[in-house]
Amino acid sequence: xxxxxxxxxxxxxxxxxxxxxxxxxxxxxxxxxESCQQLAQALxxxxxxxxxxxxxxxxxGFTARWESRLAADRIRRQRLQTYWVMxxxxxxxxxxxLLTVLMVLPSLRLPMPVLLAWGYQIFGVFSYFxxxxxxxxxxxxxxxxxxxxxxxxxxxxxxxSLSALWLVAFQRLTAPRRVAQ
Amino acid sequence: xxxxxxxxxxxxxxxxVEAFAFLVEAYQRPVFNLCYRMxxxxxxAEDAAQETFFRAYRSIKRYDNSRPxxxxxxxxxxHYCIDQLRKRRVNTISIDEHDFLEIxxxxxxxxxxxxxxxxxxxxxxxxxxxxxxxxxxxxxxYWYDFSYEEIGKALSLTLSAVxxxxxxARRSMADEWIKSQSQxxxxxxxxxxxQSPAF
Numbered sequence: 078x079x080x081x082x083x084x085x086x087x088x089x090x091x092x093x094x095x096x097x098x099x100x101x102x103x104x105x106x107x108x109x110x111e112s113c114q115q116l117a118q119a120l121x122x123x124x125x126x127x128x129x130x131x132x133x134x135x136x137x138g139f140t141a142r143w144e145s146r147l148a149a150d151r152i153r154r155q156r157l158q159t160y161w162v163m164x165x166x167x168x169x170x171x172x173x174x175l176l177t178v179l180m181v182l183p184s185l186r187l188p189m190p191v192l193l194a195w196g197y198q199i200f201g202v203f204s205y206f207x208x209x210x211x212x213x214x215x216x217x218x219x220x221x222x223x224x225x226x227x228x229x230x231x232x233x234x235x236x237x238s239l240s241a242l243w244l245v246a247f248q249r250l251t252a253p254r255r256v257a258q
Numbered sequence: 259x260x261x262x263x264x265x266x267x268x269x270x271x272x273x274x275v276e277a278f279a280f281l282v283e284a285y286q287r288p289v290f291n292l293c294y295r296m297x298x299x300x301x302x303a304e305d306a307a308q309e310t311f312f313r314a315y316r317s318i319k320r321y322d323n324s325r326p327x328x329x330x331x332x333x334x335x336x337h338y339c340i341d342q343l344r345k346r347r348v349n350t351i352s353i354d355e356h357d358f359l360e361i362x363x364x365x366x367x368x369x370x371x372x373x374x375x376x377x378x379x380x381x382x383x384x385x386x387x388x389x390x391x392x393x394x395x396x397x398x399x400y401w402y403d404f405s406y407e408e409i410g411k412a413l414s415l416t417l418s419a420v421x422x423x424x425x426x427a428r429r430s431m432a433d434e435w436i437k438s439q440s441q442x443x444x445x446x447x448x449x450x451x452x453q454s455p456a457f
Contacts, residue, residue, distance in 0.1 A: 090428040094421065119432035119439075123384060127400040130381045135290040135304055140283045143311050147275070150312070 082113055089117050263327055270318050282311050285328060289335050295397045296339035298382050306342060310335040333412035336394040343390040384431045392427040395420060
């Protein structure tokens with residue numbers, strides 16, 4: 078009998094998966110075989126210990142710690158994002174600076190024509206913005222006469238409402254929220 | 259609970275962090291317990307439980323509402339713990355380190371507390387011998403009453419693989435039990451002293 082443990086030895090570890098006939102055959106075998114009996118008792122001991130072991134709890138404040146961790150992760154992600162944006166900006170600025178130096182370097186030998194050209198460019202920019210201002214004034218004057226006063230009031234009220242809505246939304250999104258423990 | 263859970267899940271899927279905090283509050287215990295049974299160390303279990311909720315929060319939009327939420331959550335926890343166990347061997351820890359764990363209890367005396375701590379250590383030792391995936395299957399089967407199908411889904415295993423792993427785990431634990439029996443009996447005698455005539 079000592080070498081005839083299979084399939085019983087294997088069946089011991091399949092509780093619930095045996096047919097009624099197999100179960101009976103196993104019980105018969107256990108009555109005769111001390112080795113398998115020992116295994117069955119050991120499994121019984123293990124299972125009773127596992128089932129009796131309580132469900133453990135974390136230390137108090139677990140949810141608060143989770144919320145802190147989430148907040149810290151958000152900050153870390155924002156910082157990482159800022160870091161990469163800064164890196165791209167610095168890289169771009171360095172590239173532009175190098176490009177400018179390469180363009181400017183040859184003209185440094187003859188500074189007077191370059192300075193005159195820059196002065197002309199600056200004057201051109203000022204003239205352009207001056208023209209834009211005049212055009213804007215003309216359009217505004219025309220609109221003031223064309224649009225009735227009631228429509229102006231409606232536009233003003235709509236803008237105030239949208240500003241208030243934005244402020245409320247901003248406050249709700251940024252206000253810290255905690256769960257009562 | 260079930261109704262509240264679906265309401266909270268709906269809110270979380272719409273981006274409400276506060277609702278997810280309620281889910282953390284509700285499921286912290288089963289998740290922590292699974293992590294502790296898997297890792298055998300309360301500090302690592304705390305980290306793993308935190309990470310589980312963190313991962314669940316990040317992937318909540320991919321959560322299939324037809325699946326029970328606790329099963330999904332415990333599946334994340336089990337996979338994370340299995341990865342952790344594969345990365346390194348679990349360090350042996352002393353019984354003293356278990357002191358701060360909250361074991362639900364009805365005001366035990368020093369002897370009862372000591373005995374429970376000793377029992378905890380025995381359970382931890384039994385689980386420590388198992389392969390990480392087998393250990394996860396055992397924890398899900400004995401603590402959470404998961405069916406073979408549920409364990410299979412949670413651990414991405416076939417039904418026959420679950421049965422095979424549980425069979426192997428039971429065999430391994432029974433062998434370990436027999437081996438340690440000779441060392442345990444003197445300890446039991448020491449803890450019980452003259453209280454029990456059996457010792």
